[in-house]
Amino acid sequence: MLLLDIGNTNIKIYDGKEVRRVAAHARNIPHEAFCYISVNPRLEETLHLMSHATDLAPLFDFPTHYAGIGIDRVAACYTVEDGVVVDAGSAVTVDIMKHGVHQGGFILPGIRSCKESFVNISSKLIMDPKKEISLSTLPQNTGDALLYATLKSILLMIAYHARGERIYVTGGDGVRLCEYLHNAEYDGNLVFKGMRKVIKERGRSC
Amino acid sequence: MLLLDIGNTNIKIYDGKEVRRVAAHARNIPHEAFCYISVNPRLEETLHLMSHATDLAPLFDFPTHYAGIGIDRVAACYTVEDGVVVDAGSAVTVDIMKHGVHQGGFILPGIRSCKESFVNISSKLIMDPKKEISLSTLPQNTGDALLYATLKSILLMIAYHARGERIYVTGGDGVRLCEYLHNAEYDGNLVFKGMRKVIKERGRSC
Numbered sequence: 122m123l124l125l126d127i128g129n130t131n132i133k134i135y136d137g138k139e140v141r142r143v144a145a146h147a148r149n150i151p152h153e154a155f156c157y158i159s160v161n162p163r164l165e166e167t168l169h170l171m172s173h174a175t176d177l178a179p180l181f182d183f184p185t186h187y188a189g190i191g192i193d194r195v196a197a198c199y200t201v202e203d204g205v206v207v208d209a210g211s212a213v214t215v216d217i218m219k220h221g222v223h224q225g226g227f228i229l230p231g232i233r234s235c236k237e238s239f240v241n242i243s244s245k246l247i248m249d250p251k252k253e254i255s256l257s258t259l260p261q262n263t264g265d266a267l268l269y270a271t272l273k274s275i276l277l278m279i280a281y282h283a284r285g286e287r288i289y290v291t292g293g294d295g296v297r298l299c300e301y302l303h304n305a306e307y308d309g310n311l312v313f314k315g316m317r318k319v320i321k322e323r324g325r326s327c
Numbered sequence: 328m329l330l331l332d333i334g335n336t337n338i339k340i341y342d343g344k345e346v347r348r349v350a351a352h353a354r355n356i357p358h359e360a361f362c363y364i365s366v367n368p369r370l371e372e373t374l375h376l377m378s379h380a381t382d383l384a385p386l387f388d389f390p391t392h393y394a395g396i397g398i399d400r401v402a403a404c405y406t407v408e409d410g411v412v413v414d415a416g417s418a419v420t421v422d423i424m425k426h427g428v429h430q431g432g433f434i435l436p437g438i439r440s441c442k443e444s445f446v447n448i449s450s451k452l453i454m455d456p457k458k459e460i461s462l463s464t465l466p467q468n469t470g471d472a473l474l475y476a477t478l479k480s481i482l483l484m485i486a487y488h489a490r491g492e493r494i495y496v497t498g499g500d501g502v503r504l505c506e507y508l509h510n511a512e513y514d515g516n517l518v519f520k521g522m523r524k525v526i527k528e529r530g531r532s533c
Contacts, residue, residue, distance in 0.1 A: 225466055
């Protein structure tokens with residue numbers, strides 16, 4: 122079983138045991154059979170031409186009023202009945218699920234995107250995303266002021282919308298966010314979990 | 328009386344009645360006498376060489392533990408005894424004042440910076456900062472998801488730190504933020520108000 126989660130920057134390849142991450146180029150697409158979801162318009166045509174590639178997107182039964190939701194967000198939400206689903210990467214997507222139905226969601230800039238954004242505003246606004254920082258005391262210097270605001274604004278937005286419900290977190294910065302969140306669990310394979318569920322439901326094999 | 332608030336992008340010139348905004352170039356610095364504050368390192372040397380220019384920065388008596396706070400933030404806070412001071416521009420600075428003493432603060436990316444940040448992540452993430460939007464219902468499309476997250480994360484951060492205290496808002500995006508804030512007032516001249524206060528305190532004329 123080979124599953125591919127194809128983003129704009131990276132392709133994540135899951136062999137049932139491990140996840141391998143490669144740059145999102147046509148040459149990095151495997152030659153053996155695989156099932157995939159993709160939000161990458163540049164690779165769309167190439168993928169459609171490959172007989173050994175199965176697009177899972179049409180198989181998801183995911184009722185929502187949200188127009189144009191990314192299939193990676195759908196897959197991440199697909200195994201969650203009730204709660205908040207967070208995918209923390211270049212962007213931080215936050216989606217709300219209730220009784221298995223998608224209620225809507227929103228998109229924040231990710232931690233590294235904020236870092237770049239600050240430097241573009243002024244060369245003095247330098248943030249170190251890896252720094253340890255307390256979020257319970259007000260910052261007393263520029264570096265802390267940037268990191269505190271970046272983390273806390275994401276966390277407040279998640280907590281505000283969770284209203285005590287469970288929080289399911291995935292994505293590269295998810296572990297960092299979970300340090301500060303109550304009632305949250307990290308699952309780096311949440312998207313693949315959704316893909317496996319739809320494959321099982323539809324009796325497909327990958 | 329001519330007051331200049333010199334930023335990295337713009338110089339704001341206040342003649343006691345109106346504020347004029349010009350690009351931050353040496354050629355745009357007035358030839359008549361003026362008092363100024365500046366956070367623009369590129370114009371620093373030029374300003375120091377001008378005998379008709381008075382730097383107000385050394386005159387502020389502003390006790391704080393915050394290392395390296397911008398003089399524009401100091402000036403904006405200088406007339407506030409208790410409350411939260413917000414300057415919403417390229418960055419959104421938020422500072423907390425208690426009994427006339429600065430307690431600390433933080434810096435978020437501004438609304439336009441978030442817009443740029445989103446487009447850098449993906450060409451599909453297009454936000455219209457001017458769109459009217461409800462912040463009480465969950466977004467149901469990408470454009471709303473971006474604007475909702477941008478505005479609400481800034482507003483939640485301000486409200487969380489205000490804890491019922493008054494909120495003093497300035498800067499280009501301040502009016503927009505005030506639409507959604509309780510207990511907030513907009514004053515486009517908050518920085519100049521602080522400059523006028525220090526001039527009066529020190530018996531200077533400008």
